[in-house]
Amino acid sequence: MNSLMQHLPVMPIILPLLAGAAMLLLQESQRSARVTIALTSAFAQLTAAIALLYFTTDAAPQVWPEGIGVYSIGGWAAPFGIVLVVDRLSALMVALGTTVAVATLVYSIARWDRPGQPFHSVFQFLMMGVNGAFLTGDLFNLFVFFEILLAASYALLLRGVGTRRVRRGLHYIAVNLASTFLFLIGVALIYGVAGTLNMADLTGKVAELSPADRSLFDTGAAILGVAFLVKAGSWPLNFWLPRAYPIAIAPVSAAFGIMTKVGIYAVLRVGTLMGDDDVAAALLGWILFYIGMATLVAGTIGMLASLHLKRLVSHSIIVSSGLLLAALGLGIEALTAPVLFYLVVSVLTTGTFFMLTGMTDRARLPLFALREEVEPPPAPFYTAFGVAEIDPYGVDEEVGTALPAAMAFLGFIFVCCVMLVAGLPPLPGFVAKFALLSTALGFAEGNGAIWGLAAGILVSGFAAVFATTRIGMRLFWTTVGRRTPRLRILEALPVASLVLLTLGISAASGSVMTYFEAAADSLHDPQAYIRAVLSPQEGVEPGGRER
Amino acid sequence: MEVLYSLAIGILAGSGVWLLLRPRTFQLLLGISLLSYATNLFIFGMGRLATYKPPIITTDNATDAALYADPVPQALVLTAIVIGFATTALFLVVLLALRGLSGTDHVDGREPGS
Amino acid sequence: MSEADLPLWATIPATILLVAGGLLALIGSIGLLRLRSFYDRMHPPTMGTTLGTGCVLFASMIVSSALVGRPVIHELLITLFIVITAPVTAMLLMRAAAYRQRRRENPPA
Amino acid sequence: MTLTVMWLVLNQSLAPGQLVLGAALGVLLAYGTSSLRPLQPSLRNVHLAPVLLLMVFLDIVRSNVSVARIVLGLVRDRDVRSGFLDIPLDMRDPHGLAVLATIVTSTPGTVWVDLASDSSRLTLHVLDLKDEEAWIRWIKGRYEKTLMRIFE
Amino acid sequence: MTLTLIVFLPFIGSLCAALLPARARNTAGWLAGTVALVCVALVWTHYQDVAGGGVVRASIPWLPQYGLELYFRMDGFGWLFALLVAFIGALVVLYARYYMSPEDPVPRFFAFLLAFMGAMLGIVLSGNLIQLVVFWELTSLTSFMLIGYWYHLEHARRGARMALIVTVFGGFCLLLGVLMLGEIVGSYDLDEVLTAGDLIRAHPWYASMLVLVILGALTKSAQFPFHFWLPHAMSAPTPVSAYLHSATMVKAGVFLLARMWPSLAGTELWFWLICTAGGLSLLIGAFSATFQRDTKGVLAYSTISHLGLITMLLGMNSELGLIAAIFHMMNHATFKASLFMAAGIVQHETGTRDMSRLSGLRYAMPVTTVVATVAAAAMAGVPLLNGFLSKEMFFSAAIVAGDLSGMRFTLPAVATLASVFSVAYSLRFIHQVFFGPPATDLPREPREPLRGMLLPSALLVLACLLVGIFPSRTLGPFLEVAGLSILGKAMPEYQLAVWHGFTPPLIMSFIALAGGIVFYRSLVRRGQTMVPTPLLSRVDARRVYDLINVGIVRGAGGLDRLLFSRRLQPQLLLVVCVALVAAWVALQGGGWSRGSVPLTPVDPLFALLWVAGASCAIGAALQAKFHRLAALIMLGGAGLVTCLTFAWFSAPDLALTQISVEVVTIVLILLGLRWLPQRIAFDDARRRTLRARARRSRDAIVAVAAGVGVAGLAFAALTRPAAQGLAAFFVENALAEGGGRNIVNVILVDFRGFDTFGEITVVSMVALTVYAMLRRFRPAPESMEVPRAQREDLARDRLMEGVNELLPPGYMKIPAVLVRLLLPMAALVSIYFLLRGHNAPGGGFVGGLVMATALITQYMVGGTLWVEAHIRIHPQVLVSFGLLAAAIAGMSAWFVSMQFLDAQAVDLHLPLIGDLHLSSVLLFDLGVYLSVVGATVLMLIALAHQSLRSARKVPEPAEQNLSAAVASEAVS
């Protein structure tokens, strides 16, 4: 099946499409067939993604020159046709996306996909959108894939009834529609000035522009950037995020974690391909930095204010977006590898965390338990151990309560999630933040921004501990009125696997980071990317297709 | 002509944005439609204005690009129109569902001040 | 434009038809604007819909046929469609107007 | 058949390929849509159709002129009296009535308002209702009779 | 290798313990004990390696690029601490085995305890600063788990969280400090950091870095002002208190200070910061301990105080101080752990820790009384016990440091005063618990505990005695080794002897002893032994913590509402404004300027056209609130003008698509309007308020700005020469390579077919979503009933009436005839558009919309039931087939090993018929056609079905009323 290998780059897009479309033919009662198709497709995508990842490493130099694979759709070479480009970054993102998707899919089979809607089809389309957005080398095609993943997200978000869900869904759609218009205007303007849509081709075209034209081009890029920032969930364009994500069912929220990162990816990809103008790059950098910091701060505050776990996790997504944007905004190339590391970890983290919320939801306490956290503690608390208080030890029996195995498992996962979100060692959240800080401090001499970022990273981590313990203790450490959730193997397995994966990443940080460094290097040397895209492909004539 | 064309886009966009900022869902729906007209015209305009040059090859060897309007933005607009249509439809249904559930056509699902 | 080779036999009737069609449509719309009641306003636009369109289509057929050198008649399809669809609109609109007028005159308790 | 002709007119071609395709489409579409068209017209005396067409054309031209005069104010306003007009009908065939409707609608100055549920009475709105009898004659004599001969 | 094992063995043990069943207390105990003892043995074997100032190293690379590796490094100091951790660990395991109730699920307890032990060993054996932080945080976490072990107790939960918050805060500070340190030195390697003291102290970052590191140490060691968490941590089971909160974890802070002493100490800043914090902790801790009512509370505050003492010693910048500090760390660990165990025994046997209830236990528990008394005496600094020795050293160091720092009087006075309190609380602890009359109202009858429980405590007391009497023969050599490893040179002159003459320290000791006794007696005489701590109970760091805590939550809540508006309009306004600002900033480079291309002359027709179009747009904008139908009609007008504009500027395909979409959209919105109850325009007072007006003007300004902006951008681009874009290629290749004359269509289905591919996916998915949503749709109650018009005008009696009729009755009869006549024609036209799209305007999308519209008109004239009684449409199947057809068309290229979507064509020459051109492009377009028909019909019909649903529902209330009536009749 050499030819299948040759078509590997398009597999992560075509497989979900086929699966999603085929499943529409099934009756509502044919659940097992649907599940089989969905799982087969998802695992096939994961396999393809891992193969792509492997081909971009130095381990397989014979497959693609410089580790960058280009697949011309329809046999039309860039810049005329649409090309899929597999470089380290995109392969990494696809692998990440499919990993989370596979986990959430398995998870959802436990019980979440039940209410008859075409859940599995839409989920496949979501995967198609995400993978396509990561793989495409064409700006307008990126728009199309954005729309696919958005449409899928609308569908998944609006599952189930309820005023709240519909209201927030409406807000989500409205904001994304607005950003869709911005996207279109930005892309159009870029095409209008530079005359091309291929991202690699743009780099060359931009260099030839007169200053006035360049400014108009930059305007297009700026408008496009705003659209990306909306997707990335950056403040103040992200009010929808902490409202929309928590209302989705747990596996869907988990799968959504990757969507904000699509925005970040777009910023990174388009930014590095267009950022040859130093002045513009510096300006862009500062704007990004400040927006990132604002996002970081806002997300941190939101996290502290969250009374529900899902909302908290949503805010942690915002925090991670802010952190990524701010770090990218500093314009320090050495930071890119840690940024990628952090990105990967945060996607896995939020995915796991959201799935966990689905499993603990039914263990949740009634709301009265919340009040104690918001109200100041009652006066006797201040004099604990003082005379005014009756012996606190006479009443309670000092015999521990055995945690049911389910609760213990969930508690363990919860602690892992907290450690990941807060960046506590030894999980990779710490490794990522350490690498970020360690690199950033190398540039801190006379650069206040670095200190701001460092403070932001640490404060947000601390806030995560503060907020998660507040909620987590209520979830796991309250005995009154708790019902122990039933642990389903299909839910536990993917969650545990993701946690194990993070542990693995942490243990193998050295080699993982080496890959990210290579990805960062090629990202900052767009020439290789451009060479790969614009050079003639095998089986594709430079001017057209082979006949 | 360019001035006129730009003005047309501007008016559509301005009306669209005005509606987009209104509090009623139906206003938003119309605003989205108007904005998509404006956006489509904008994209289309990026191919510059060409009258009487439809990009359809009538004689086989007439392959000079100057004979035709730029076909690329047209193709982009087509995709944009279709996607715009789809999202408008979706927005409409969500709007109806919200009206049904919340009893008001305010975008926030509740009347201000209530 | 390539009317350079439009023969005279085609030009004269086409010119007349176009002017007539334009005037009919315009008068029809003016009627739509001027007349006082809705029922009255229903009538004039028909001028543009039937004879006005007919004139233009006929002119188009003449011009196309003259240019191509063989009879071009696919404009007839437009006429067909308009003829078929116009009554549907008219009937429903009239009935709607009548209903609304009735309702305005005898508002429900 | 009609569809095949339409196809050829649309494509402006009499090529054999188009003929075959048109015929195939004609049969297929007619069959495919037949369930939504349970009522098929039965035509007789088709030769009367061109005559009818000519009559309609002349009437349209005439009424166009008269309506144009009214719109342009060439007729004094007080001379124009519009109103509803009831016409008793003998024709029952829906297709005949449909053609009558197209004729009435296509003629400026008359609009189809309502048809009694048993098709026994037709209500029109007429822009220039000076002579009710003349209008009734016009409908019944000129068109209803011809249409009944074609459709019933 | 053994170093690595020492650290990892407890973790492995922890994992094993965690997997044990909840009842396996003996197995768990044996497991934990074995692990601890093995660690002790392993540490012990390294004595020879470190005794001569040597260092044992082992390293595993982790993240070498960033200087992070697992680097275990054991020198004398590390060895001593590791031994302490492992040894006391073993004793605590033994103690806990008996202390914990048989019903308690102890495997979890031992799992956490072992994990903690591993983490603590990791700290003391870290040779890499980042690694140290890693284990540091792990101790915080395990401590959290252990304090909260009895999580059903409210104060345990609170205490655990407080400890975690404070220590994690410190941990993050430490991380930053260590990162800065690493940046200064260029390495996180402890060996390099320890030799770079001068470089570090001279660096401009020194002060901030130092503050951060100290924050880490102070929080961990519960030093002022972070001392408050420790008393709350007493909710932990007593073995935990003995182990973590007296002997080991709280020592991590002072361990760190001692560890970094060579590279950080020796500056004024160090002295002031550390001595102040230490001194205050010393005093406050000792003073507060005197007034605690809880036995463990006394010990907790006493721990704060003793750690303050150690901190102060470390802050004195004197080598003697350092040695004394190390010495006291060891001593304090022994006597305090033993005291905690004693307190635990008391609680275990009597059921309470309340000193006002406890009394006279010496009768029931004589052995415990002896053990506790000796340990308390050590704590008080009574001669012949180890506490006395280290306190002597403290006094002498205080005198020296006082001389050097110019606080000749203050330092010794503080030291003595604290010792006075120390004596007092030790005395009180023993006196109130073990002496006096036997208590009568205890929850349990007190008796001597099991031997296993007493043994660890007794062993530790024995150590106190041995060290106290023979210091230089017991602890002396070890202290030597530890001190040497830190100082890296010969030890300063110090005397480890019980007696070295009448020196000022000895005098201070006696003053303290006597003062303490006097002070306690006066308290007893005045009956003030059970009062809240004077002065301090009002101003309490704990209280500040709570207020900060609540403040954070409340403040965040308020800010959150401000930062994340729940309303849509501000969000949309912000999106628009941010886009405007972004564009404005980018335009500063001159982008707005007019380009060089001359303007084309204005066509008055076009201008007139747009007068109409613009009025429609503005009209729609103004009417949308109250006159929805009018606004919709105007929208249709604007849409038509847009369509004409496309046609005008040579885009026939666009015009076709626009007009079809336009029509379908209007029908769709109308279908929706059925369920959107009308808004009645009324004179709303709110609309006229100043605020409302201001809001509207603001929106108007933004809208105008957006309009002007977009128009300006369009104009700027339109007047620039077109870039040498892709057009030329497409024009050249459309016919030759793409096989089509309609370049736009060739782009859509071939050059950029992938976009189209995505586009139909979007449409299909949206249709599915709409369908799914509408299945659960609950319309507005006002719109539920049959519209008024239908009730008044030709009401229908029964739903299924007329399904079998050939034509609808009444007014719809003639329209039905005409519209049904149109259906086959429309279908033909749709196929016409589909098939010729490649060469002329049209294509699958337009064709599909035409077909869908034709079907919908049938619904309009016939009604849902009638149509569906005559024909079954399966839109979902159409969608699926469409998508699959497109995908298969794309994949057909694979079979000839070309790229996805590479067009394949087969030319057949048929006799008579001629050339038949079948290509995958056509299949692709057919896929588009099918999915568009399916999706559009699905959406429209799903909406249309709503009224069918609600029409079926309408009789329900009537039935309910009926049954209610029947029921009421039955009752009467």
Next chain:
Amino acid sequence: MNAVFDYAAWFASLCFVLAMLCAVLRLFIGPAAQDRILALDTFYINGMLTLLMVGIRTSSTVYFDMALLIALFGFVSSIALAKFLLRGEVIEP
């Protein structure tokens, strides 16, 4: 002579555009919803005629398709609107 034809074609186009403007005016004036629908219908027909004129003036056949489509479907929005007025909903059960 061709010039005369061109003028005539231009004149006809002008007439149609003016007719559209009249329709828009009626659309604004109303007063009843049915007036607006009628105006939209007129607007569509005149728009179609304008398109046909563009076709005639450029002697291009591509505009024919658009006109065909408007002829076929312009009425759909009109009858949908009218039906909405008349029955309160576009598609009855």
